[in-house]
Structures are given as C-alpha cells and as structure tokens.
Amino acid sequence: MVKKDELENVIWSAVAKAISNPQIIIRHVLDLSCKINKSRPALRKEKKILLRKKENLNDKIGRLLEIYTDGVISKKQFFEKSAEFEQIKREIDKRIEEIDGQLNKLINSPLIAKDIKYFCNLAKTKLKTFELEERRKFLRYLIKKILFDSNKKSARVIGQIPVEISDIQQIFPPYNVGIFSLLSQDHGMCPNNYLEFQLEVKV
Numbered sequence: 001m002v003k004k005d006e007l008e009n010v011i012w013s014a015v016a017k018a019i020s021n022p023q024i025i026i027r028h029v030l031d032l033s034c035k036i037n038k039s040r041p042a043l044r045k046e047k048k049i050l051l052r053k054k055e056n057l058n059d060k061i062g063r064l065l066e067i068y069t070d071g072v073i074s075k076k077q078f079f080e081k082s083a084e085f086e087q088i089k090r091e092i093d094k095r096i097e098e099i100d101g102q103l104n105k106l107i108n109s110p111l112i113a114k115d116i117k118y119f120c121n122l123a124k125t126k127l128k129t130f131e132l133e134e135r136r137k138f139l140r141y142l143i144k145k146i147l148f149d150s151n152k153k154s155a156r157v158i159g160q161i162p163v164e165i166s167d168i169q170q171i172f173p174p175y176n177v178g179i180f181s182l183l184s185q186d187h188g189m190c191p192n193n194y195l196e197f198q199l200e201v202k203v
Helices: 004-020 022-069 075-103 109-127 132-142 165-171
Strands: 143-149 154-162 194-202
Touching: 004 022, 004 109, 004 132, 004 143, 004 154, 004 194, 022 075, 022 109, 022 194, 109 154, 109 194, 132 143, 132 154
Parallel strands: none
Antiparallel strands: 143 154, 154 194
C-alpha cells in the first residue's frame, strides 16, 4: 500500500520532469491524437447508427402517445413506457456527446507543439518556487485522474494542459501569458480548451 505523501511526491516528480522536458508531453498528446484519428471512421459510423436509433425512438414515443390518447393503454402504462424510452434517449445522447468530443479532437501538430512548449516554459519558471500547498493546487488543476495497476505497481496519470488564456491565468496570475495559437479557432482543436496527456509512473 503506497502512502498518500509518497504517491504525491512520485506524481509531482513525474509531472515536474515532463514539464521540464516538453517533448515528453508533446509525444503523449500526439500519440493520443493519432489513436483518435484512426478511430474516426468507426466513431462516425457509430454516431450515424445512434442517430437512426434516436429517430426510431422518437417515432415510438409518438405512437405511444397516440395509443394512450385512443384509450388503448392506461395512464400508468403510458408513463412507465415513456420513462423507459426517455432513459434510452438519455443514454444515446450521452454516447453521441462522447463521440462528438472525440471527433472534435483534431490535432494540428506544429501548433500543439508550440502551445505545449509555451505552457511548459511558463510553468517551469514557477515550479521551483512552489510551496507544498501550491504544488497540490497545481496538481489538482493539471491532473484529471489517476489509474492504478497493482500488478505492475504503476499508475497512469491522465492530465490536461490548458490552452485558454483565462485558464492559464488561474495558475499563473502574475504572468502576461500572451496569445496562444489555439485561440484562433481556425483549426478545430480539442473541446473544453485543453490538451490531454498521459504519464506512466512507478509507485
């Protein structure tokens, strides 16, 4: 069992090392984007099928309302079936939203590299001055989740690099962060204004 403080130190070391060498993060971001690009046709096909299912479901809901108003089914049956259909619709909408998020992650490699380097250079100058609580705040902001593998005694750190000026100023308020190329909106970047990366650490 890894102690909390030990785990925090290991993760901090891995993140600080990656930020000190932006090529580590750039490689991970571009590797993830490559996987997304390869899965793009399958995602589009799945979305098309889901949209067709949603359309059919809407037809069923319409027919259900008709047979209810005609007195064929009871009010209780109508509401039970309606609730069932609405739950299915919510699940479909959720999956479509996830697919759209993946499809929107169109990566322009030179711009990505430029922005990651900019963020890392900005962060690198501050990391050395961080106190313990500032470290924790920085990690909470940067890390999305941590997945443990007890067999390999390792952890996968999934983080995100902010690319919006307002987001970066939350971490480095004294800095004039300039203009990031990702703000130009011309090249369909990642949703929610961040770039996802992953790091493997031994624990």
